[in-house]
Amino acid sequence: MSERKLVRNSAHCLDCDDEIVSTHHHDFVRCSCGRLAVDGGVEYAPRVYTADARWEDTSIYEDDLDVADLGLWKWVRSQEEDDE
Template identity: 45%
Template sequence: MSGVNHWIDTANVRDIDKGVLIFWEIRRMRIVKNCIKCLKCGEVIESVTRHDFKGCSCGAVCVDGGKDYLRRCGYPEDWEEMSVVEDDNALQGRE
């Protein structure tokens, strides 16, 4: 699927006291790079293609999805997000 843009939908939710939903926004994003850094062993792992499931050397975190989707395994406090995504607005006029 070379040259095909892959998109993910992300939702931003802003809430106020007691979790009341006041804003919902859907944005289209293109994944440029899908990677995280394990905060336990320090290894940076990257998923390059769809279903390219990679784990760090200590086994605390994993990454998957390539440029099709962002999947993480492990506790969120054990990784630093290092992925690069482009907002749909940034792509307007380039395609």
């Protein structure tokens, strides 16, 4: 019921050590080894990965206040401005 609002849609592939971030709706990003991908920007957070992929979700939600305090919120806002 209480849907959490995404401020950063990202994941970290433990196989190739890539941090991939989808910054907008049609931004499909795949990691170097191709096992993991993110899509959808901050509107939704689909994860595409192979059965043998090892990865961790590094997405940030609006209620992760500790993280927002570190300035990542600001970083996300500036990314959005770059899309203009």
